[in-house]
Amino acid sequence: MNKLGKNLADIGYMDTLAAGDSPLHRLDPRAKLLTTFLFIVSVVSFNKYEVSALVPFCLYPVFLVAAGKLPAGYLVKKILLVSPFAVLVGVFNPALDRQILFQLGPLGISGGWVSFLSILARFALTVSAALALLSITGINSVCEALLRCGVPKPFVVQLLFLNRYIFALTGEAERMSRARSLRTFRPAAVSFRVFIQLIGNLLLRTMDRAERVYRAMLCRGFDGHIRVVRFSKIGRREIAFTLGWSVFFSVFRFVNIPLMLGQAVTGLLK
Amino acid sequence: MHMADALISPAVGGTMWVVSGGLIAYSAKKVREEADDRKIPLMGVLGAFIFAAQMINFTIPATGSSGHLGGGMILAILLGPYSAFLVMASVLTVQALFFADGGLLALGCNIFNLGFFTCFVAYPLIYKKIIGRGLDKKRLIIAATIAGVIGLELGAFGVALETVSSGISELPFKTFVLLMIPIHLAIGLVEGLVTSGVVSFVITARPEIVTAAGEKTPPGVGVKKTALGIAAAAVLAGAALSWFASAHPDGLEWAMLKTSGREELESSGRLHGLLASLQEKTAFLPDYGFRKAAPAGEVKSEPAAGEKAAWPAIDAGASVSGLVGGLLTLLLAALIGLGLKRRQTAA
Amino acid sequence: MSHHIVEADKIHYSYPDGTAALAGVSFRIPHGESVALVGENGAGKSTLLQHFTGCLLPSSGSLSIGGVSVEKQNLPAVRRAVGMVFQNPDDQLFMPTVFEDVAFGLLNLGVPEAELGGKVMGALETVGAAQLKGRPPYRLSQGEKRAVSIAGVLALSPDILVMDEPTSNLDPLSRRRLIGLLKTFKHTRIIATHDLDFALELCERALVIHKGLITADGPTREIFGDERLLKSSSLEKPSGMRKCPVCGGKQ
Numbered sequence: 001m002n003k004l005g006k007n008l009a010d011i012g013y014m015d016t017l018a019a020g021d022s023p024l025h026r027l028d029p030r031a032k033l034l035t036t037f038l039f040i041v042s043v044v045s046f047n048k049y050e051v052s053a054l055v056p057f058c059l060y061p062v063f064l065v066a067a068g069k070l071p072a073g074y075l076v077k078k079i080l081l082v083s084p085f086a087v088l089v090g091v092f093n094p095a096l097d098r099q100i101l102f103q104l105g106p107l108g109i110s111g112g113w114v115s116f117l118s119i120l121a122r123f124a125l126t127v128s129a130a131l132a133l134l135s136i137t138g139i140n141s142v143c144e145a146l147l148r149c150g151v152p153k154p155f156v157v158q159l160l161f162l163n164r165y166i167f168a169l170t171g172e173a174e175r176m177s178r179a180r181s182l183r184t185f186r187p188a189a190v191s192f193r194v195f196i197q198l199i200g201n202l203l204l205r206t207m208d209r210a211e212r213v214y215r216a217m218l219c220r221g222f223d224g225h226i227r228v229v230r231f232s233k234i235g236r237r238e239i240a241f242t243l244g245w246s247v248f249f250s251v252f253r254f255v256n257i258p259l260m261l262g263q264a265v266t267g268l269l270k
Numbered sequence: 271m272h273m274a275d276a277l278i279s280p281a282v283g284g285t286m287w288v289v290s291g292g293l294i295a296y297s298a299k300k301v302r303e304e305a306d307d308r309k310i311p312l313m314g315v316l317g318a319f320i321f322a323a324q325m326i327n328f329t330i331p332a333t334g335s336s337g338h339l340g341g342g343m344i345l346a347i348l349l350g351p352y353s354a355f356l357v358m359a360s361v362l363t364v365q366a367l368f369f370a371d372g373g374l375l376a377l378g379c380n381i382f383n384l385g386f387f388t389c390f391v392a393y394p395l396i397y398k399k400i401i402g403r404g405l406d407k408k409r410l411i412i413a414a415t416i417a418g419v420i421g422l423e424l425g426a427f428g429v430a431l432e433t434v435s436s437g438i439s440e441l442p443f444k445t446f447v448l449l450m451i452p453i454h455l456a457i458g459l460v461e462g463l464v465t466s467g468v469v470s471f472v473i474t475a476r477p478e479i480v481t482a483a484g485e486k487t488p489p490g491v492g493v494k495k496t497a498l499g500i501a502a503a504a505v506l507a508g509a510a511l512s513w514f515a516s517a518h519p520d521g522l523e524w525a526m527l528k529t530s531g532r533e534e535l536e537s538s539g540r541l542h543g544l545l546a547s548l549q550e551k552t553a554f555l556p557d558y559g560f561r562k563a564a565p566a567g568e569v570k571s572e573p574a575a576g577e578k579a580a581w582p583a584i585d586a587g588a589s590v591s592g593l594v595g596g597l598l599t600l601l602l603a604a605l606i607g608l609g610l611k612r613r614q615t616a617a
Numbered sequence: 618m619s620h621h622i623v624e625a626d627k628i629h630y631s632y633p634d635g636t637a638a639l640a641g642v643s644f645r646i647p648h649g650e651s652v653a654l655v656g657e658n659g660a661g662k663s664t665l666l667q668h669f670t671g672c673l674l675p676s677s678g679s680l681s682i683g684g685v686s687v688e689k690q691n692l693p694a695v696r697r698a699v700g701m702v703f704q705n706p707d708d709q710l711f712m713p714t715v716f717e718d719v720a721f722g723l724l725n726l727g728v729p730e731a732e733l734g735g736k737v738m739g740a741l742e743t744v745g746a747a748q749l750k751g752r753p754p755y756r757l758s759q760g761e762k763r764a765v766s767i768a769g770v771l772a773l774s775p776d777i778l779v780m781d782e783p784t785s786n787l788d789p790l791s792r793r794r795l796i797g798l799l800k801t802f803k804h805t806r807i808i809a810t811h812d813l814d815f816a817l818e819l820c821e822r823a824l825v826i827h828k829g830l831i832t833a834d835g836p837t838r839e840i841f842g843d844e845r846l847l848k849s850s851s852l853e854k855p856s857g858m859r860k861c862p863v864c865g866g867k868q
Contacts, residue, residue: 219701220773229730
């Protein structure tokens with residue numbers, strides 16, 4: 001299984017998580033979507049040298065994971081798996097920004113290191129919140145929320161169909177390439193010519209499938225409009241969830257709690 | 271070349287969300303106007319096809335590295351620009367949501383970089399122009415390759431522009447562009463060759479598919495005009511916002527000051543003063559840090575220093591306290607999480 | 618409405634590339650009959666089935682369902698009367714969850730949301746799949762997929778049920794369950810299949826199709842007893858009708 005295969009297994013797993021049951025799962029997806037969006041905006045709105053003020057924000061993903069009964073280890077692993085890109089771009093910062101920002105005993109900490117750390121913190125926060133959101137909501141509910149928030153229907157329907165057929169088609173691709181390698185007999189690389197044959201055949205099959213799906217839709221009265229069932233409702237719990245967290249986020253955004261806490265503690269130590 | 275949330279500022283991310291959102295709404299409207307019912311399932315499974323095709327890699331001779339299909343150009347050829355753009359946007363959305371490739375805030379950037387340039391610039395202005403009316407294979411290869419390269423290069427340029435105007439990564443624009451261009455030249459070449467290879471395969475096997483798709487594409491002028499219009503609007507909006515972002519490094523804070531006026535400023539000044547006095551009492555670090563910390567508290571008396579203080583807390587006392595407090599907060603959050611978890615399992 | 622009689626009169630059909638798939642097919646199926654459509658691969662079974670829902674229209678000849686001619690302007694009425702279960706359930710289950718998939722056709726019919734849940738669950742209960750309602754289709758077993766795709770069609774209460782290879786990819790137990798389910802239906806049933814035992818159990822009449830032509834039409838047991846006819850159509854006597862290989866007697 002290559003990286004994509006693993007990613008797909010993840011979609012399946014996250015679907016299973018989303019099928020779970022907790023008060024968080026039952027919340028209207030719009031409330032969760034909006035709250036997570038506010039969370040991300042608050043986190044990324046800090047200046048690039050901010051680290052300590054970002055820390056309280058981890059309360060939100062921690063809350064989602066704990067209250068949604070999500071496997072924390074799995075999410076952490078997933079974040080680590082996708083982190084190389086953030087590391088790659090951030091890692092130049094220490095080299096490029098060498099101005100000493102503060103002195104920790106004999107150690108001079110440059111701005112580059114601080115901003116690097118900040119990038120990593122942002123990355124961990126935003127990614128964990130997004131993953132947790134999906135794991136307690138599921139793509140279908142997210143799509144329903146998007147539709148009801150005014151996202152154009154052709155796009156939402158496209159997302160739903162894409163999600164529906166990812167497994168069918170990647171399964172086909174996997175079987176094709178396995179069939180190829182079984183008849184190759186030695187670990188030979190896929191040549192460009194064979195590659196084109198594989199992809200071309202896959203594409204033809206895909207288009208045939210599209211035609212069959214279209215016919216199946218016609219047979220059940222499809223007239224160009226997909227009608228989506230509405231399940232969710234905005235109630236008191238949704239409003240409380242979104243408002244409550246918004247208050248937290250704005251407090252975290254404008255009051256540096258860790259700094260105050262740290263000063264109080266270091267003050268006591270003195 | 272997916273952008274990540276961590277690398278962009280809300281101003282840039284927000285702008286690109288608006289731009290890409292507008293493009294999605296516009297494309298959705300166009301697709302609806304085309305009223306081709308058959309396209310609804312076709313777009314869906316072609317989106318899944320892009321994922322599936324990416325599971326198969328081929329080995330690039332003499333390099334040991336492998337290439338695969340990116341997909342934007344082939345979608346545009348098979349579906350026309352509007353539908354292709356929607357499919358590309360959906361693929362990127364799924365990647366952002368499930369694979370954390372890119373991120374939610376960066377999604378607007380990614381849709382623009384990988385979707386807009388290919389579907390609305392490279393496809394109508396380069397591929398269609400070279401291909402002309404007929405569909406012979408030599409032209410197809412040339413058209414798909416050049417369009418593939420240009421689409422990806424523009425996308426790479428977009429990545430560089432967005433990253434640098436966000437100001438979070440320290441890489442200077444020129445270095446970034448110089449780093450991105452050659453890499454994406456190679457990626458674009460591969461993409462173009464794969465695209466033309468697959469399209470000529472399909473033409474040989476089932477010619478009606480590609481010709482039908484070509485006919486369905488609305489006349490070039492409409493696409494070009496709208497593409498140019500949107501491109502111009504995007505560049506303008508981007509330029510304005512990146513100027514705004516760089517002039518006011520912390521857009522949100524700036525807006526807060528501007529809207530809530532003095533009171534907020536004073537109270538935060540007082541808070542800073544309080545903190546500063548707290549620091550005075552806790553002087554266990556070299557006083558070097560506290561000298562610097564002091565101006566941060568005196569926003570009113572020293573406007574010039576205040577300007578700088580709007581940037582980060584560049585003071586040692588604050589940093590150490592931040593470190594200690596940060597760790598404590600982390601611990602607290604973990605405890606809250608554990609508590610919640612225990613309650614959940616008990617319930 | 619003349620009781621949903623299906624009447625085909627010299628249907629010819631050629632694919633755009635020129636392949637002739639049907640070369641003058643005629644038959645008449647009265648209301649409530651259960652008919653097996655058998656024939657070798659490429660005989661034209663699937664092409665014929667696609668005509669029942671108007672996904673393909675005859676190049677010449679005519680097909681009428683319940684007195685309504687299958688033509689472009691009549692397609693909504695035809696599709697209202699005919700429920701089609703596709704060979705590959707993955708083609709048919711395109712909505713994100715089982716519930717939504719069964720609801721798809723109902724919503725297209727304009728069923729109000731208040732009645733929707735009851736109708737969907739009713740159809741799912743008929744096929745014994747009520748517990749699957751929230752599941753995404755790609756996480757179902759083949760048997761479950763088949764059951765759900767039948768529910769999606771049943772929910773629309775069609776008069777005529779058309780099925781393409783309903784037992785393909787099913788394990789024996791799922792196949793048995795399907796037979797039990799189909800036996801309870803009172804619809805007119807047209808079932809294309811290679812599973813002759815299945816046809817024998819379920820259908821009183823069989824149509825043998827060979828190279829685009831109906832080569833035999835009659836009671837299933839009679840037709841399946843004609844070994845020469847079966848052989849010429851690349852078919853084989855169902856094991857249920859063969860003599861016991863050990864004692865030579867009837868099984």
